[in-house]
Amino acid sequence: MPSETRKFDLIVLGAGAAGLMCAAVAGQRGCRVLLLEHNAQPGRKILISGGGRCNFTNIHCMPANFISENPHFAKSALALYQPRHFLELVERYGIRWHEKTLGQLFCDHSARQIVDMLLVECERGQVDIRMNVRGVRVESTSGEFRVGCPAGEFTAGALVIATGGLSIPKMGATGLAYDLARQFGLKVIQPRPALVPLLLAGAEKSWTELAGVSADVIAHANRGPMFREKLLVTHRGLSGPAVLQASSYWRPGEAIQVDFAPDLNGKSSLLASLLERGARRDALALKQALRDVLPQRLAAQLAEAGAPEGWSNAAIEAAERRVRGWEFRPSGTEGFEKAEVTAGGVDTAELDSKTMEARTVPGLYFIGEGVDVTGHLGGFNFQWAWASAVAAASNL
Numbered sequence: 001m002p003s004e005t006r007k008f009d010l011i012v013l014g015a016g017a018a019g020l021m022c023a024a025v026a027g028q029r030g031c032r033v034l035l036l037e038h039n040a041q042p043g044r045k046i047l048i049s050g051g052g053r054c055n056f057t058n059i060h061c062m063p064a065n066f067i068s069e070n071p072h073f074a075k076s077a078l079a080l081y082q083p084r085h086f087l088e089l090v091e092r093y094g095i096r097w098h099e100k101t102l103g104q105l106f107c108d109h110s111a112r113q114i115v116d117m118l119l120v121e122c123e124r125g126q127v128d129i130r131m132n133v134r135g136v137r138v139e140s141t142s143g144e145f146r147v148g149c150p151a152g153e154f155t156a157g158a159l160v161i162a163t164g165g166l167s168i169p170k171m172g173a174t175g176l177a178y179d180l181a182r183q184f185g186l187k188v189i190q191p192r193p194a195l196v197p198l199l200l201a202g203a204e205k206s207w208t209e210l211a212g213v214s215a216d217v218i219a220h221a222n223r224g225p226m227f228r229e230k231l232l233v234t235h236r237g238l239s240g241p242a243v244l245q246a247s248s249y250w251r252p253g254e255a256i257q258v259d260f261a262p263d264l265n266g267k268s269s270l271l272a273s274l275l276e277r278g279a280r281r282d283a284l285a286l287k288q289a290l291r292d293v294l295p296q297r298l299a300a301q302l303a304e305a306g307a308p309e310g311w312s313n314a315a316i317e318a319a320e321r322r323v324r325g326w327e328f329r330p331s332g333t334e335g336f337e338k339a340e341v342t343a344g345g346v347d348t349a350e351l352d353s354k355t356m357e358a359r360t361v362p363g364l365y366f367i368g369e370g371v372d373v374t375g376h377l378g379g380f381n382f383q384w385a386w387a388s389a390v391a392a393a394s395n396l
C-alpha cells in the first residue's frame, strides 16, 4: 500500500461503539475525520453483544449504574446524551427493538443493524474509515498530533482514543488507550476484569459438581450494591447475571455473599417448619424445606454444606442466616479472556467530565471503555460509549 501523508481535523483510534459514534457526530458537525481500526471489520463487540441482538441501552440509566474512582465523573456526559437520544436514532433507522427486562433494550432482529446504522452515520459525516491499520504510533508536536502506521502518516489538531479495554483479546482488545495515556503523562487506574465469572477452589470446588444449576438470588460483593438476578453454577465456579454484576466490585481475597432465598415463596422464615413443636429436625427435613424454594440439587448441596451444628433452635436459625447470606471466597476470576468489560482505565481526574479532553494535553480525548467508568450489566456500557463519544464530539 503506498504511503501517504494527510491532514485531518480529528483522528479517532478504534472503530468500536465509542469510536464510530464519535467519528459520526464530529463528521456531521463539519470536522474532517479519520477513523483508524486494526481489525478487519468495525464494531466487532457490538456484533456479538446481547447474544447477537445488542442490548444497546438501558432506559433506567443513572450515574449509580457505573463504577469509577470518581462516582460523579460520568454525570455530565450521561446527562448530555441519554438513552432516549440513542433510541431516537435507532427509531430513525427503523430498527425494531424491545425491552427484555429491567429497562434493557435489545434489537428485535440483529446487532448488525446497530453497526450498519453507525456506519451510515459515519458516511453522512464523510468519515474516512481505514481498517486493518496495525502498529499505530502517536507523537505530538506544536499542538498537532501525528499518527504513524504502515499505511502512512496522518496529522490532526485533535485525537480521540477509543480503543476500549482489555476484555476479550481474541476480538482485538489491546491496552493502547493505557499506553497512550501513560505516554502523555496521564495516570491509569489498574485495569481489572469486570462482569466476569468467578472461580471456586479448595473446599468450595465441590460446588462445580452442580454445573448448569441456576437460581434466582441476591448477590453482592463487600463494597457493592445488591443484585437480584440469576446465579449459575459453572464447571469452574459461579456465573450468571447476579454474580457477573457482583464481580465488578469483587477484589481478590474478598468474599461475595449470596442470598439463596430472596423471597421465600411467601414464607416468613425459610426453616420455620423445622422450628415447629414436634417437627422432624434432621438432614432430610432440612433438605425438604430448602427444596420448597430452591432447585433440588442446590437444596441438597446447601443442606449438606450448611447443616446446623446440633439441631437446637439457635443452630437452625443460624443455618437459615447462612443460606440467606452464603459466603463464597472465590479464588479468582476467569480473567480478561471471559470478562465482558474492563474496570479501571484512564484516571478520570485527568479528564474534563464535560468533554473527555485531557486536562494537561489540549486536543487529546479518551472515551468509552478505556476510561475508568464501568457500567453494570444491562446496556449501561454501551450507553457510556455513546454518551462519552458525543461529549467529546460536541467539543470539536
Ligand code: FDA
Pocket: 013, 014, 015, 016, 017, 018, 019, 036, 037, 038, 039, 042, 043, 044, 045, 046, 048, 049, 050, 051, 054, 055, 056, 057, 133, 134, 135, 136, 162, 163, 164, 165, 167, 168, 171, 172, 173, 174, 175, 176, 339, 340, 341, 367, 368, 369, 370, 378, 379, 380, 381, 382, 383, 385
Ligand atoms: P470497543 O471494544 O467496542 O472498541 C474498541 C475498538 O478499538 C475495537 O474495534 C478494537 O478492535 C479497536 N482497537 C483496539 N486496540 C487497537 C489498536 N491498538 N489499534 C487500532 N484499533 C484498536 N455492553 C452493553 O452495554 N450491552 C451489551 O449487550 C453488551 N454485551 C457484551 C457482550 C460481550 C461478549 C462483550 C465482550 C461485551 C459486551 N458489552 C455490552 C460491553 C460493550 O461491548 C463494551 O463496553 C463497548 O463495546 C465499549 O465500547 P468501546 O468503543 O469503548 O470499545
